[in-house]
Amino acid sequence: MTDQDDDVQTRPAVRIICVDGGGRVLLMRWRDTVNGRVFWEPPGGGIEGSETPLGAARRELYEETGLSPDAVEDVSIPVTRDSYWLGRHFRKVEPFFLARFDGRPEVRPAGFTPEEDETFVAFGWHTLDELARLDELEPPDLLDAISKLLARHARP
Numbered sequence: 382m383t384d385q386d387d388d389v390q391t392r393p394a395v396r397i398i399c400v401d402g403g404g405r406v407l408l409m410r411w412r413d414t415v416n417g418r419v420f421w422e423p424p425g426g427g428i429e430g431s432e433t434p435l436g437a438a439r440r441e442l443y444e445e446t447g448l449s450p451d452a453v454e455d456v457s458i459p460v461t462r463d464s465y466w467l468g469r470h471f472r473k474v475e476p477f478f479l480a481r482f483d484g485r486p487e488v489r490p491a492g493f494t495p496e497e498d499e500t501f502v503a504f505g506w507h508t509l510d511e512l513a514r515l516d517e518l519e520p521p522d523l524l525d526a527i528s529k530l531l532a533r534h535a536r537p
Contacts, residue, residue: 389472395438396425396460396477397453398527399446401485401506406527408512409445410502415468419502420517423477438478444492446504452480456534460526464519467496477526479534 399407408421424445428437434457439450457476464471488504490497507515512524520526 389470391473392471393428393434393437394426394473394475395428395434395441395457396423396475397438397442397480398423398477398530399442399448399452399480399482400531402483403485403508405485405506405508406512407446407488407504407506408515408518409504411500412502413465413467414500416465418465418517420519421505421515421523422519423523425475425477434476435478438476442480445490445497447489447491448480448482448486452482454479454481454534456530458526458530458533460520460522462520467500477530479530 401407407424409424410419410421412419424442425438426441426445428434429440432440435453435455438457439453442448442453443450457478459474460477461474462471485506490501493501509524509527512518512527518524
């Protein structure tokens with residue numbers, strides 16, 4: 382084990398797979414100011430204090446996108462993450478929640494942190510075919526995670 386392995390972070394966090402009325406998925410594009418990496422990732426973030434994962438998902442969705450927190454359903458799948466962000470190594474399992482919207486709602490961040498203001502690049506609604514062609518998805522198996530979540534929680 383190296384010293385770097387000793388510094389692995391396990392901060393509890395959640396992600397939200399937002400699906401619009403046309404089946405497109407909302408992703409956020411970020412730029413790591415330490416290593417310069419640019420990637421696409423679902424909205425989400427850390428679980429604070431005594432928050433439940435669902436509560437954190439609803440808060441994070443609103444803060445990062447301005448979308449209704451009530452859209453986050455109490456359904457999720459566990460997704461293993463092993464990533465680097467701002468010089469820190471994270472290794473953990475995060476619940477990925479599902480949120481569905483009619484039409485394509487307008488995205489307007491309601492509460493970015495200073496770090497998010499500095500690292501945020503763009504929002505994008507993408508079809509599953511478009512997702513398959515995107516460079517740098519985080520996690521790299523994101524399309525598989527989205528497909529599993531949608532298959533397990535298909536609308537009747």
